Amino acid sequence: MKQTRVAYAGxxxxxxxxxxxxxxxxxxxxxxxxxxxLPPVQPRTVFALGLNYSDHASELSFNAPEEPxxxxxxxxxxxxxxxxxxxxxxxxxxxYECELAVVIGSQARKVKREDAYEYVAGYTVANDYAxxxxxxxxxxxxxxxxxxxxxxPIGPWLVSADQISDPMNLSLKTYVNGEITQEGSxxxxxxxxxxxxxxxxxxxxxxxxxxxxxxxxxxxxxxKVGDEVITEIEGVGRLKNTIVGDEASHL
Amino acid sequence: xxxxxxKFHGTLQTxxxxxxxxDNMILLNQKRVPAKTLYWEPPVSGTIYGTLLNxxxxxxxxxxxxxxxxxxxxxxxxxLYIKPANTVSGHESPxxxxxxxxxxxxxxxxxxxxxRRATRVTESEALxxxxxxxxxxxxxxxxxxVFRPAVKYKARDGFCPIGPxxxxxxxxENPDALSIRVYINNELKQDxxxxxxxxxxxxxxxxxxxxxxxxxxxxxxxxxxxxxPLAKNGDRVRIEISNVGMLExxxxxxxxxMSGGDGQ
Numbered sequence: 001m002k003q004t005r006v007a008y009a010g011x012x013x014x015x016x017x018x019x020x021x022x023x024x025x026x027x028x029x030x031x032x033x034x035x036x037x038l039p040p041v042q043p044r045t046v047f048a049l050g051l052n053y054s055d056h057a058s059e060l061s062f063n064a065p066e067e068p069x070x071x072x073x074x075x076x077x078x079x080x081x082x083x084x085x086x087x088x089x090x091x092x093x094x095x096y097e098c099e100l101a102v103v104i105g106s107q108a109r110k111v112k113r114e115d116a117y118e119y120v121a122g123y124t125v126a127n128d129y130a131x132x133x134x135x136x137x138x139x140x141x142x143x144x145x146x147x148x149x150x151x152x153p154i155g156p157w158l159v160s161a162d163q164i165s166d167p168m169n170l171s172l173k174t175y176v177n178g179e180i181t182q183e184g185s186x187x188x189x190x191x192x193x194x195x196x197x198x199x200x201x202x203x204x205x206x207x208x209x210x211x212x213x214x215x216x217x218x219x220x221x222x223x224k225v226g227d228e229v230i231t232e233i234e235g236v237g238r239l240k241n242t243i244v245g246d247e248a249s250h251l
Numbered sequence: 252x253x254x255x256x257x258k259f260h261g262t263l264q265t266x267x268x269x270x271x272x273x274d275n276m277i278l279l280n281q282k283r284v285p286a287k288t289l290y291w292e293p294p295v296s297g298t299i300y301g302t303l304l305n306x307x308x309x310x311x312x313x314x315x316x317x318x319x320x321x322x323x324x325x326x327x328x329x330x331l332y333i334k335p336a337n338t339v340s341g342h343e344s345p346x347x348x349x350x351x352x353x354x355x356x357x358x359x360x361x362x363x364x365x366x367r368r369a370t371r372v373t374e375s376e377a378l379x380x381x382x383x384x385x386x387x388x389x390x391x392x393x394x395x396x397v398f399r400p401a402v403k404y405k406a407r408d409g410f411c412p413i414g415p416x417x418x419x420x421x422x423x424e425n426p427d428a429l430s431i432r433v434y435i436n437n438e439l440k441q442d443x444x445x446x447x448x449x450x451x452x453x454x455x456x457x458x459x460x461x462x463x464x465x466x467x468x469x470x471x472x473x474x475x476x477x478x479x480p481l482a483k484n485g486d487r488v489r490i491e492i493s494n495v496g497m498l499e500x501x502x503x504x505x506x507x508x509m510s511g512g513d514g515q
Contacts, residue, residue, distance in 0.1 A: 070400065
Protein backbone atom coordinates (compact mmCIF):
# COMPACT_ATOMS: atom_id res chain seq x y z
CA MET A 1 0.00 0.00 0.00
CA LYS A 2 1.11 3.54 -0.77
CA GLN A 3 -0.24 6.36 1.36
CA THR A 4 0.48 10.02 1.94
CA ARG A 5 -0.91 13.27 3.32
CA VAL A 6 -2.07 16.09 1.07
CA ALA A 7 -3.78 19.46 1.26
CA TYR A 8 -6.72 19.72 -1.13
CA ALA A 9 -9.33 22.47 -1.45
CA GLY A 10 -8.46 23.92 1.94
CA UNK A 11 -8.42 20.68 3.92
CA UNK A 12 -5.82 18.12 4.93
CA UNK A 13 -6.44 14.53 3.81
CA UNK A 14 -4.91 11.13 3.92
CA UNK A 15 -4.63 9.71 0.42
CA UNK A 16 -3.67 6.49 -1.29
CA UNK A 17 -2.42 5.77 -4.79
CA UNK A 18 -5.17 5.39 -7.38
CA UNK A 19 -4.89 4.00 -10.90
CA UNK A 20 -4.80 7.61 -12.04
CA UNK A 21 -4.02 10.32 -9.50
CA UNK A 22 -4.73 10.00 -5.80
CA UNK A 23 -7.68 8.67 -3.83
CA UNK A 24 -8.60 10.87 -0.86
CA UNK A 25 -9.82 9.29 2.39
CA UNK A 26 -13.43 10.12 1.39
CA UNK A 27 -13.12 8.28 -1.92
CA UNK A 28 -12.66 11.23 -4.28
CA UNK A 29 -10.05 10.81 -7.00
CA UNK A 30 -7.92 13.90 -7.63
CA UNK A 31 -4.99 14.70 -9.89
CA UNK A 32 -1.40 14.82 -8.64
CA UNK A 33 -1.14 18.50 -9.65
CA UNK A 34 -4.33 19.47 -7.83
CA UNK A 35 -3.04 18.68 -4.36
CA UNK A 36 -0.28 20.07 -2.22
CA UNK A 37 1.83 17.12 -1.18
CA LEU A 38 2.72 17.06 2.52
CA PRO A 39 5.34 14.85 4.16
CA PRO A 40 3.74 11.37 4.20
CA VAL A 41 4.38 11.07 7.94
CA GLN A 42 4.20 13.88 10.46
CA PRO A 43 7.76 14.06 11.70
CA ARG A 44 8.38 13.29 15.36
CA THR A 45 11.94 12.13 15.98
CA VAL A 46 13.94 12.02 12.75
CA PHE A 47 17.44 10.58 12.61
CA ALA A 48 19.81 11.14 9.74
CA LEU A 49 23.03 9.36 8.93
CA GLY A 50 26.22 11.01 7.80
CA LEU A 51 28.91 9.21 5.80
CA ASN A 52 26.93 5.98 5.58
CA TYR A 53 28.14 5.06 2.09
CA SER A 54 31.87 4.47 1.76
CA ASP A 55 32.04 6.06 -1.71
CA HIS A 56 30.43 9.27 -0.37
CA ALA A 57 32.70 9.27 2.70
CA SER A 58 35.80 9.12 0.50
CA GLU A 59 34.28 11.75 -1.81
CA LEU A 60 34.29 14.05 1.25
CA SER A 61 37.78 12.88 2.32
CA PHE A 62 36.56 11.06 5.41
CA ASN A 63 37.27 7.51 6.52
CA ALA A 64 34.21 5.34 6.96
CA PRO A 65 33.00 5.80 10.55
CA GLU A 66 33.40 2.97 13.09
CA GLU A 67 29.96 3.59 14.54
CA PRO A 68 26.97 5.25 12.87
CA UNK A 69 27.32 9.03 12.58
CA UNK A 70 23.81 10.04 13.64
CA UNK A 71 22.24 13.47 13.91
CA UNK A 72 18.68 14.66 14.50
CA UNK A 73 16.38 16.91 12.49
CA UNK A 74 13.49 19.12 13.61
CA UNK A 75 9.97 19.24 12.11
CA UNK A 76 10.60 22.66 10.51
CA UNK A 77 12.86 21.20 7.86
CA UNK A 78 10.42 18.80 6.17
CA UNK A 79 8.40 19.50 3.04
CA UNK A 80 6.56 17.20 0.69
CA UNK A 81 6.76 16.16 -2.95
CA UNK A 82 6.69 18.93 -5.60
CA UNK A 83 7.92 21.46 -3.02
CA UNK A 84 10.38 24.31 -3.39
CA UNK A 85 13.50 24.85 -1.31
CA UNK A 86 15.24 28.18 -0.89
CA UNK A 87 18.87 28.64 -1.73
CA UNK A 88 20.35 31.41 0.46
CA UNK A 89 21.99 34.07 -1.67
CA UNK A 90 25.38 33.77 0.08
CA UNK A 91 25.75 30.03 -0.48
CA UNK A 92 28.28 28.59 -2.95
CA UNK A 93 27.62 24.88 -2.44
CA UNK A 94 24.13 23.52 -1.85
CA UNK A 95 23.89 19.85 -2.68
CA TYR A 96 21.08 17.30 -2.65
CA GLU A 97 21.32 13.90 -0.97
CA CYS A 98 19.07 11.09 -2.16
CA GLU A 99 18.27 8.89 0.85
CA LEU A 100 16.09 5.91 1.68
CA ALA A 101 13.91 6.88 4.66
CA VAL A 102 12.80 4.12 7.01
CA VAL A 103 9.60 4.74 8.99
CA ILE A 104 9.28 2.93 12.31
CA GLY A 105 5.99 1.07 12.87
CA SER A 106 6.10 -0.06 16.47
CA GLN A 107 7.94 0.80 19.66
CA ALA A 108 11.48 -0.51 19.49
CA ARG A 109 13.78 -0.94 22.47
CA LYS A 110 16.94 -3.07 22.49
CA VAL A 111 15.98 -4.77 19.22
CA LYS A 112 18.36 -7.34 17.71
CA ARG A 113 19.29 -6.84 14.07
CA GLU A 114 17.69 -10.16 13.05
CA ASP A 115 14.33 -8.90 14.36
CA ALA A 116 14.70 -5.31 13.15
CA TYR A 117 12.43 -5.46 10.08
CA GLU A 118 9.47 -6.35 12.31
CA TYR A 119 9.63 -2.76 13.57
CA VAL A 120 9.50 -1.11 10.13
CA ALA A 121 6.19 0.34 8.88
CA GLY A 122 7.51 1.29 5.47
CA TYR A 123 9.79 3.41 3.34
CA THR A 124 9.87 6.72 1.59
CA VAL A 125 12.37 8.93 -0.26
CA ALA A 126 14.14 11.91 1.29
CA ASN A 127 16.35 14.61 -0.15
CA ASP A 128 18.57 15.74 2.70
CA TYR A 129 19.96 19.00 1.27
CA ALA A 130 23.23 20.28 2.73
CA UNK A 131 24.63 23.81 2.62
CA UNK A 132 28.34 23.25 2.90
CA UNK A 133 29.23 26.93 3.36
CA UNK A 134 27.69 26.73 6.84
CA UNK A 135 29.66 23.68 8.02
CA UNK A 136 31.43 24.15 11.32
CA UNK A 137 33.31 21.52 13.29
CA UNK A 138 31.01 21.39 16.31
CA UNK A 139 28.38 18.64 16.35
CA UNK A 140 29.14 18.42 12.65
CA UNK A 141 27.02 18.39 10.52
CA UNK A 142 25.54 21.31 12.47
CA UNK A 143 21.87 22.30 12.29
CA UNK A 144 22.57 25.41 10.25
CA UNK A 145 23.70 23.03 7.48
CA UNK A 146 21.05 20.38 7.95
CA UNK A 147 17.98 21.79 9.66
CA UNK A 148 17.01 24.85 7.67
CA UNK A 149 13.31 25.45 7.00
CA UNK A 150 11.86 23.39 4.12
CA UNK A 151 15.23 21.89 3.25
CA UNK A 152 14.39 18.22 3.60
CA PRO A 153 11.84 17.15 0.98
CA ILE A 154 10.30 13.76 1.83
CA GLY A 155 7.78 11.61 -0.03
CA PRO A 156 5.80 11.28 -2.22
CA TRP A 157 4.52 8.07 -0.63
CA LEU A 158 4.94 6.01 2.48
CA VAL A 159 5.27 2.58 0.87
CA SER A 160 4.35 -0.20 3.28
CA ALA A 161 7.15 -2.62 4.17
CA ASP A 162 5.40 -5.60 2.54
CA GLN A 163 5.81 -3.90 -0.87
CA ILE A 164 9.61 -3.83 -0.66
CA SER A 165 11.12 -7.29 -0.71
CA ASP A 166 14.75 -6.26 -0.14
CA PRO A 167 15.26 -2.67 1.04
CA MET A 168 19.01 -3.32 1.12
CA ASN A 169 19.15 -3.77 -2.65
CA LEU A 170 17.46 -0.74 -4.20
CA SER A 171 18.95 1.62 -6.74
CA LEU A 172 19.10 5.33 -5.85
CA LYS A 173 19.24 8.00 -8.53
CA THR A 174 19.21 11.77 -8.59
CA TYR A 175 18.35 13.77 -11.70
CA VAL A 176 19.07 17.49 -11.99
CA ASN A 177 17.02 19.03 -14.82
CA GLY A 178 16.55 15.55 -16.24
CA GLU A 179 20.24 14.59 -16.24
CA ILE A 180 21.36 11.79 -13.96
CA THR A 181 23.95 13.09 -11.48
CA GLN A 182 23.94 10.55 -8.65
CA GLU A 183 23.63 6.81 -8.79
CA GLY A 184 24.07 4.17 -6.12
CA SER A 185 22.53 1.22 -4.37
CA UNK A 186 21.31 0.75 -0.81
CA UNK A 187 23.41 -2.42 -0.73
CA UNK A 188 26.45 -0.16 -0.30
CA UNK A 189 25.35 1.28 3.04
CA UNK A 190 28.04 0.90 5.70
CA UNK A 191 25.46 0.36 8.43
CA UNK A 192 22.37 -1.30 6.96
CA UNK A 193 18.80 -0.88 8.14
CA UNK A 194 18.91 -3.79 10.66
CA UNK A 195 22.18 -2.50 12.14
CA UNK A 196 20.83 1.05 12.44
CA UNK A 197 17.66 -0.08 14.22
CA UNK A 198 19.74 -2.27 16.52
CA UNK A 199 22.16 0.59 17.20
CA UNK A 200 19.60 3.29 17.90
CA UNK A 201 17.25 1.09 19.92
CA UNK A 202 20.19 -0.13 22.02
CA UNK A 203 20.34 3.21 23.82
CA UNK A 204 16.94 4.86 23.26
CA UNK A 205 13.33 3.99 22.53
CA UNK A 206 12.09 4.34 18.95
CA UNK A 207 8.38 5.05 18.47
CA UNK A 208 5.90 4.64 15.63
CA UNK A 209 6.37 7.46 13.14
CA UNK A 210 10.05 7.96 13.91
CA UNK A 211 12.10 8.14 10.73
CA UNK A 212 15.67 7.14 9.88
CA UNK A 213 17.28 8.78 6.84
CA UNK A 214 19.92 6.24 5.95
CA UNK A 215 22.55 8.37 4.20
CA UNK A 216 23.54 9.06 0.61
CA UNK A 217 25.99 7.58 -1.91
CA UNK A 218 28.53 9.60 -3.88
CA UNK A 219 27.58 12.02 -6.61
CA UNK A 220 26.45 15.07 -4.66
CA UNK A 221 26.93 18.22 -6.71
CA UNK A 222 26.05 21.87 -6.29
CA UNK A 223 22.59 22.92 -7.49
CA LYS A 224 21.41 26.35 -8.59
CA VAL A 225 18.26 28.43 -8.40
CA GLY A 226 15.75 27.08 -10.90
CA ASP A 227 17.10 23.53 -10.88
CA GLU A 228 14.58 20.73 -10.72
CA VAL A 229 15.94 17.94 -8.53
CA ILE A 230 14.40 14.48 -8.61
CA THR A 231 15.54 11.91 -6.09
CA GLU A 232 14.35 8.43 -6.95
CA ILE A 233 14.53 5.09 -5.21
CA GLU A 234 13.56 1.90 -6.98
CA GLY A 235 10.09 0.74 -5.94
CA VAL A 236 9.74 3.52 -3.35
CA GLY A 237 9.17 6.67 -5.32
CA ARG A 238 10.28 9.67 -7.28
CA LEU A 239 10.49 12.85 -5.21
CA LYS A 240 10.57 16.19 -6.99
CA ASN A 241 11.85 19.48 -5.60
CA THR A 242 12.70 22.80 -7.21
CA ILE A 243 15.29 25.24 -5.95
CA VAL A 244 14.21 28.85 -5.64
CA GLY A 245 16.01 32.04 -4.72
CA ASP A 246 16.18 33.78 -1.41
CA GLU A 247 14.34 36.95 -2.41
CA ALA A 248 11.27 37.99 -0.40
CA SER A 249 8.87 38.65 -3.25
CA HIS A 250 7.57 35.71 -5.24
CA LEU A 251 4.77 37.64 -6.92
CA UNK B 252 3.28 35.17 43.22
CA UNK B 253 4.10 34.60 39.58
CA UNK B 254 1.79 33.44 36.81
CA UNK B 255 2.74 30.12 35.28
CA UNK B 256 1.51 27.33 33.04
CA UNK B 257 1.62 23.78 34.35
CA LYS B 258 0.47 20.33 33.35
CA PHE B 259 -0.66 17.86 35.97
CA HIS B 260 -0.85 14.09 35.87
CA GLY B 261 -4.21 12.82 34.68
CA THR B 262 -5.27 15.73 32.49
CA LEU B 263 -4.70 16.54 28.83
CA GLN B 264 -4.85 20.30 29.17
CA THR B 265 -2.42 22.65 30.81
CA UNK B 266 -3.48 24.79 33.78
CA UNK B 267 -2.85 28.40 34.67
CA UNK B 268 -1.46 28.58 38.18
CA UNK B 269 0.27 31.08 40.40
CA UNK B 270 3.56 30.13 41.94
CA UNK B 271 5.17 31.54 45.06
CA UNK B 272 8.86 30.90 44.47
CA UNK B 273 9.74 31.84 48.05
CA ASP B 274 7.87 28.96 49.65
CA ASN B 275 6.96 26.78 46.61
CA MET B 276 3.23 27.13 47.27
CA ILE B 277 0.91 26.92 44.27
CA LEU B 278 -2.38 28.73 43.82
CA LEU B 279 -4.52 26.32 41.81
CA ASN B 280 -8.30 26.77 41.45
CA GLN B 281 -8.27 29.32 44.30
CA LYS B 282 -6.57 26.84 46.61
CA ARG B 283 -3.08 27.16 48.01
CA VAL B 284 -1.23 23.84 47.92
CA PRO B 285 2.43 22.90 48.36
CA ALA B 286 4.13 22.13 45.01
CA LYS B 287 5.38 18.82 46.32
CA THR B 288 1.85 17.48 46.75
CA LEU B 289 1.13 17.73 43.01
CA TYR B 290 2.16 15.38 40.18
CA TRP B 291 3.88 17.49 37.53
CA GLU B 292 4.15 16.55 33.88
CA PRO B 293 6.35 18.31 31.30
CA PRO B 294 4.55 21.62 30.73
CA VAL B 295 5.25 21.85 26.96
CA SER B 296 5.40 19.43 24.04
CA GLY B 297 7.32 21.18 21.22
CA THR B 298 10.79 20.43 19.87
CA ILE B 299 13.64 21.00 22.31
CA TYR B 300 16.78 22.59 20.91
CA GLY B 301 19.93 22.73 23.03
CA THR B 302 22.76 25.21 22.50
CA LEU B 303 26.40 24.13 22.81
CA LEU B 304 29.17 26.38 24.19
CA ASN B 305 27.02 29.39 25.02
CA UNK B 306 28.66 30.16 28.36
CA UNK B 307 31.80 32.27 28.33
CA UNK B 308 33.33 29.85 30.82
CA UNK B 309 32.59 26.88 28.56
CA UNK B 310 34.39 28.62 25.68
CA UNK B 311 37.32 29.51 27.96
CA UNK B 312 37.52 25.92 29.14
CA UNK B 313 37.96 24.75 25.53
CA UNK B 314 41.05 26.98 25.46
CA UNK B 315 43.54 26.32 22.64
CA UNK B 316 41.53 23.29 21.46
CA UNK B 317 39.12 25.69 19.73
CA UNK B 318 41.66 26.45 17.03
CA UNK B 319 43.20 22.97 16.79
CA UNK B 320 41.90 19.94 14.87
CA UNK B 321 39.26 18.74 14.69
CA UNK B 322 37.61 22.08 15.54
CA UNK B 323 40.11 24.39 13.79
CA UNK B 324 38.16 27.58 14.57
CA UNK B 325 35.88 28.92 17.30
CA UNK B 326 32.18 28.47 16.54
CA UNK B 327 30.57 31.29 14.55
CA UNK B 328 26.85 30.51 14.37
CA UNK B 329 24.93 28.98 17.30
CA UNK B 330 25.70 25.26 17.60
CA LEU B 331 22.44 23.45 18.28
CA TYR B 332 21.31 19.93 19.04
CA ILE B 333 17.95 18.30 19.57
CA LYS B 334 16.67 16.56 22.69
CA PRO B 335 14.11 14.22 21.09
CA ALA B 336 10.69 13.29 22.47
CA ASN B 337 11.87 10.14 24.27
CA THR B 338 14.13 12.23 26.51
CA VAL B 339 11.41 14.44 27.95
CA SER B 340 10.16 13.94 31.48
CA GLY B 341 8.78 16.08 34.28
CA HIS B 342 9.56 17.34 37.75
CA GLU B 343 10.21 14.45 40.15
CA SER B 344 10.43 11.87 37.35
CA PRO B 345 13.43 9.61 37.85
CA UNK B 346 16.45 10.06 35.57
CA UNK B 347 17.51 6.61 34.34
CA UNK B 348 21.24 5.90 34.58
CA UNK B 349 22.14 3.31 31.92
CA UNK B 350 23.77 0.02 32.86
CA UNK B 351 27.55 0.39 32.79
CA UNK B 352 27.56 4.12 33.59
CA UNK B 353 28.62 5.44 36.99
CA UNK B 354 28.01 9.17 36.55
CA UNK B 355 25.73 11.41 34.57
CA UNK B 356 26.31 15.08 33.82
CA UNK B 357 23.64 17.42 35.12
CA UNK B 358 23.24 20.08 32.43
CA UNK B 359 21.40 22.92 34.14
CA UNK B 360 19.81 25.20 31.58
CA UNK B 361 17.30 27.98 31.33
CA UNK B 362 14.64 26.85 28.86
CA UNK B 363 13.13 29.61 26.75
CA UNK B 364 9.59 28.60 25.77
CA UNK B 365 8.53 30.06 22.43
CA UNK B 366 5.09 31.66 22.41
CA ARG B 367 4.57 32.28 18.72
CA ARG B 368 6.28 31.16 15.56
CA ALA B 369 9.64 32.91 15.19
CA THR B 370 11.34 33.14 11.78
CA ARG B 371 14.08 35.67 11.05
CA VAL B 372 13.23 37.84 14.05
CA THR B 373 15.48 40.68 15.12
CA GLU B 374 17.25 40.86 18.44
CA SER B 375 15.16 43.83 19.58
CA GLU B 376 11.84 42.05 18.98
CA ALA B 377 13.00 38.57 20.04
CA LEU B 378 11.55 38.60 23.56
CA UNK B 379 8.08 39.32 22.11
CA UNK B 380 8.19 35.74 20.81
CA UNK B 381 8.81 34.25 24.27
CA UNK B 382 5.91 32.76 26.20
CA UNK B 383 7.96 32.12 29.31
CA UNK B 384 10.81 30.31 30.96
CA UNK B 385 11.32 26.94 32.54
CA UNK B 386 14.06 24.88 34.18
CA UNK B 387 15.65 22.08 32.18
CA UNK B 388 18.12 19.39 33.14
CA UNK B 389 19.93 18.57 29.89
CA UNK B 390 21.36 15.25 31.07
CA UNK B 391 24.36 13.70 29.31
CA UNK B 392 26.62 10.73 29.63
CA UNK B 393 30.01 12.45 30.15
CA UNK B 394 31.92 12.78 26.87
CA UNK B 395 34.91 14.86 25.81
CA UNK B 396 34.58 15.50 22.10
CA VAL B 397 31.98 17.86 20.64
CA PHE B 398 33.10 17.30 17.04
CA ARG B 399 30.33 14.86 16.15
CA PRO B 400 26.68 15.02 17.27
CA ALA B 401 26.28 13.46 20.70
CA VAL B 402 23.01 11.57 20.16
CA LYS B 403 24.23 8.47 22.02
CA TYR B 404 25.23 10.60 25.00
CA LYS B 405 22.35 13.07 25.12
CA ALA B 406 19.25 11.40 23.64
CA ARG B 407 18.63 8.58 26.12
CA ASP B 408 15.15 7.99 27.48
CA GLY B 409 14.40 10.35 30.36
CA PHE B 410 17.47 12.55 29.77
CA CYS B 411 15.54 15.83 29.66
CA PRO B 412 13.50 16.64 32.76
CA ILE B 413 11.60 19.92 32.33
CA GLY B 414 9.54 21.98 34.73
CA PRO B 415 7.89 22.02 37.08
CA UNK B 416 6.12 24.86 35.26
CA UNK B 417 6.61 27.61 32.69
CA UNK B 418 6.82 31.04 34.34
CA UNK B 419 5.25 33.55 31.98
CA UNK B 420 7.66 35.94 30.29
CA UNK B 421 6.28 39.08 31.96
CA UNK B 422 7.32 37.71 35.35
CA UNK B 423 11.00 37.65 34.40
CA GLU B 424 12.35 41.14 34.05
CA ASN B 425 15.76 40.25 32.61
CA PRO B 426 16.43 36.68 31.41
CA ASP B 427 20.13 37.56 31.11
CA ALA B 428 20.59 38.02 34.84
CA LEU B 429 19.24 34.81 36.39
CA SER B 430 21.22 32.73 38.83
CA ILE B 431 21.52 29.02 38.07
CA ARG B 432 22.33 26.74 40.98
CA VAL B 433 22.64 22.96 41.05
CA TYR B 434 22.35 21.05 44.31
CA ILE B 435 23.07 17.35 44.62
CA ASN B 436 21.73 15.83 47.84
CA ASN B 437 21.22 19.41 49.09
CA GLU B 438 24.88 20.32 48.56
CA LEU B 439 25.60 23.26 46.23
CA LYS B 440 27.63 21.89 43.29
CA GLN B 441 27.33 24.66 40.72
CA ASP B 442 26.64 28.38 40.87
CA UNK B 443 26.50 30.40 37.68
CA UNK B 444 24.33 33.01 36.01
CA UNK B 445 22.85 33.76 32.61
CA UNK B 446 24.83 37.01 32.77
CA UNK B 447 27.71 34.81 31.53
CA UNK B 448 26.01 33.83 28.27
CA UNK B 449 28.00 34.30 25.07
CA UNK B 450 24.76 35.11 23.23
CA UNK B 451 22.07 36.71 25.33
CA UNK B 452 18.58 35.20 25.20
CA UNK B 453 17.38 37.71 22.60
CA UNK B 454 20.56 37.46 20.52
CA UNK B 455 20.31 33.67 20.56
CA UNK B 456 16.68 33.71 19.38
CA UNK B 457 17.59 36.12 16.59
CA UNK B 458 20.64 34.15 15.43
CA UNK B 459 18.83 30.79 15.53
CA UNK B 460 15.67 32.04 13.83
CA UNK B 461 17.85 33.42 11.04
CA UNK B 462 18.34 29.85 9.75
CA UNK B 463 15.42 27.90 11.22
CA UNK B 464 11.95 28.53 12.54
CA UNK B 465 11.20 28.15 16.23
CA UNK B 466 7.57 27.16 16.64
CA UNK B 467 5.08 27.88 19.39
CA UNK B 468 5.78 25.45 22.23
CA UNK B 469 9.37 24.77 21.22
CA UNK B 470 12.00 25.19 23.91
CA UNK B 471 15.39 26.75 23.23
CA UNK B 472 17.93 25.87 25.91
CA UNK B 473 20.31 28.78 26.36
CA UNK B 474 23.21 26.51 27.21
CA UNK B 475 24.82 24.58 30.03
CA UNK B 476 27.44 26.30 32.23
CA UNK B 477 30.97 24.86 32.23
CA UNK B 478 31.87 22.08 34.68
CA UNK B 479 28.45 20.46 34.79
CA PRO B 480 28.25 18.52 38.07
CA LEU B 481 28.16 14.73 38.05
CA ALA B 482 25.50 12.66 39.78
CA LYS B 483 25.29 8.94 40.53
CA ASN B 484 22.62 6.38 41.25
CA GLY B 485 20.39 7.47 44.13
CA ASP B 486 21.40 11.15 44.05
CA ARG B 487 18.69 13.79 44.33
CA VAL B 488 19.38 16.66 41.95
CA ARG B 489 17.84 20.11 42.27
CA ILE B 490 18.30 22.89 39.74
CA GLU B 491 17.22 26.35 40.85
CA ILE B 492 16.89 29.26 38.46
CA SER B 493 16.00 32.55 40.12
CA ASN B 494 12.55 33.90 39.27
CA VAL B 495 11.79 30.73 37.28
CA GLY B 496 11.63 27.73 39.60
CA MET B 497 13.30 24.64 40.95
CA LEU B 498 13.37 21.26 39.21
CA GLU B 499 14.08 18.11 41.20
CA UNK B 500 14.79 14.58 40.04
CA UNK B 501 16.41 11.45 41.43
CA UNK B 502 18.90 9.29 39.54
CA UNK B 503 17.73 5.66 39.31
CA UNK B 504 19.30 2.63 37.57
CA UNK B 505 17.46 2.04 34.30
CA UNK B 506 16.85 -1.63 35.17
CA UNK B 507 14.66 -0.52 38.04
CA UNK B 508 12.49 1.51 35.66
CA MET B 509 12.11 -0.91 32.78
CA SER B 510 8.68 -2.04 33.90
CA GLY B 511 7.33 1.29 32.64
CA GLY B 512 6.43 2.79 36.00
CA ASP B 513 7.43 6.39 36.59
CA GLY B 514 8.62 5.74 40.12
CA GLN B 515 5.93 7.85 41.71
